[in-house]
Amino acid sequence: MNDEFTGPAIEWARLWPLFAVFGTALVGVAVEAFAPRSARCLIQSSVAGVGLAVALVGTVLVALELPERAGGAARGDVTAGGAVVVDGPTVFLWGLLVVVTVGGLLLFAERRVDAGLPVFAGQASLPPGSTAGPGGPGEPSYEDWEHTEVYPLLVFALGGMMLFCASGDLLTMFVALEILSLPLYLLCGLARRRRLLSQEAAMKYFLLGAFSSGFFVYGMALVYGYAGTLNLAGVAVAVRAGGGQEVLLLVGAAMVMVALLFKVGAVPFHSWTPDVYQGAPTAVTAYMAAATKIAAFGAILRFLYVGLGDARWDWAPLLWVVAILTMLGGVVLAVGQTEIKRLLAYSSIAHTGFLLTGVLGLQASGDLAEGQISSLQAVLFYLATYGVATVGIFAVTTLVRDPGGEAGSVARWTGLGRTSPLVAGAFAVFLLSLAGIPLTAGFVGKWSVFASAAGAGAWPVVAVAITSSIIAVYFYVRHIVTMFFADPPEDAPVVVVPSPLTSVTIAVALIVTVALGVVPGPLLDLAGHAGQFVR
């Protein structure tokens, strides 16, 4: 032991967007404590907005200054004693996460869709169904209150996600996993309408999430037993050296993957997804569906590629099975759904399968053909297209409303294309993108992950992926057909005109979805420019 302690070198120049995000959340907590209630919503959303803008600018600045490694194949630095790796994929994911969070923030602050009321519960501790406040009409009530804590919680979740996909050792990854999960559990339980469903969703997500965290810790301990270190680069060294108790590595890695696959909702661990997506406030669903998947796939990629890259032939067969099950399970279960949000939840499970197909495309960089898309590049691009379309499509679902809240049933959307072609059209474009129809971003994303998986020899998985895409097209297009080619019912739901907050979110998501379908080049290049992970 050294007599003199030397602290780890923390490169603030690379990490400051992360700290800016955490700082923003802390400022939000302070605002919550000291600002008067009436001013809180405005202050909170502005603080979060400014914080996110700073984080976005910071991410770009950091990305521009990343040093090249390994002859240009990778860019970035390992910092904070190996705990955090800021490299090309990290900053790409950071940028994507911040953009998606901005979308989430705009939806959080929306007030016009629900007759001037916020989208979150006035007072979460009230029993569901209880009337607001003690008095009659004219008396003070909780009705127009809002839990402004949601803004710091949103920003905390973002901070956790940014740390999650940047973590260089399993311990940091675990702490980040909890930081991103805890705010999401809370946010799920704060829906203004249908409180019981929302509370049930939060409870389920929390219990199952805690269970999966237990798997992560156990797996982490076993991996430590094998490698003697929690650092992913250290694990990679131990794997390359071979020998030792290999079963510990295999079981440990499998258990860590259980927790990570739970977060993305892959099939044996997917059962929370439909309930939580349905019960959570739609603004939270939009944010969670997109951002959690982005962050968790960042972590999966780093864990498998950096830590277990040399044990590829051990984990790939298992991941084949999971990917196939996930795609088929997602689309087959989606066919029978009658609820819009459940339908989208199952479709998001199917997308997890497509992304896992992309993850299977890992090849040594020497094996890549000239000009071939690397699997990392493909998955990063797919995450971008999926994230943007998901935020957009959930934003659209907030607009179609019955007296009691959102019109959740698919049947209620019948004939929407005739009464409000704009909303139905936007919804159709997002559906087409999720289905992967050419000229939308989803097509390019799917094509790139399939191509990279096929390049790595995962032909059977790609065949299943194409089959499930075709099944998926069936229920997406069926929905579009009922929207445009059927008469609306007598008591058709109202399509509200949202404030610019939601409109801008939908419009931007729409433009990006179409633009990435027509000219995918720049973003694909950007994802390719991110290069490989830095060890």
Place this chain on the structure above:
Amino acid sequence: MIAFWVLAPVMVIAALGILFVRKAVHAALLLAVVMISLAMLYAALEAPFLFAVQIIVYTGAIMMLFLFVLMLVGVDASDSVVETIRGQRVLAVMVGGIFAVLLGVIVGQAGIGTAVGLGAANEGGNIEGLAEVLFSQYVLAFEATAALLITAALGAMVLAHRERLVPRETQADRAAARVRAYGEHGDHLGPLAAPGVYARHNAVDTPALLPDGSPAEQSVPTVISNRGTGRPSPSYRDVDRVVGQLQSRRDDQDPATDTVVEGSGSAARGEDA
């Protein structure tokens, strides 16, 4: 190794007990057994700091919090054993059992030799060694835990705290309102009579009698009078008769207060029967 083989069965049995006992309090106490055994294992593995922290934080603080919560919920509270999804429990036990066997077999294959590196890790002191690790390679995770704790505190406030819409009514407020009501409507200012005072019964549904023999309606709790189960006032007309009897008896005999009271009591009882 001896410590492990002694403690491991205790811990496994206690941990299984947590799953199978019905009462939450028993589960909490079994959890304490697991935690203390863990602490002893830490001590055997030359990790004195972890040993102390395990006892102080987990067994001391967290366990006590568990128990406090259980006391609030009710010590006898036990889980509902109704299955909402049929066959779920059997299936869960089967799959869980397969998983446990699988894990046991696989991990059992790994020949876990004697622990190495303990000496190196503890060289220069256990606490110093921990501090070195905590503040070098894991310093960021350590700091990030702060975000976790803040989120947890915030979440507890969001889910459990109910803010007041109107300020709490104090005793002074209530007194002022009473005097105001007296001034405006002439409402009774003092405390209300207790039910049953001067009446034949002292049950809560019997109004007190005013000195003139008429019932004081306000002395009956409003819940009872609203429900309509209070005794109707006409049934107290017999008070007049009792008073009359007393009067006549006083005329006949030498008046003695205590016998009068006794007499009225027995007369009332007799009539009631």
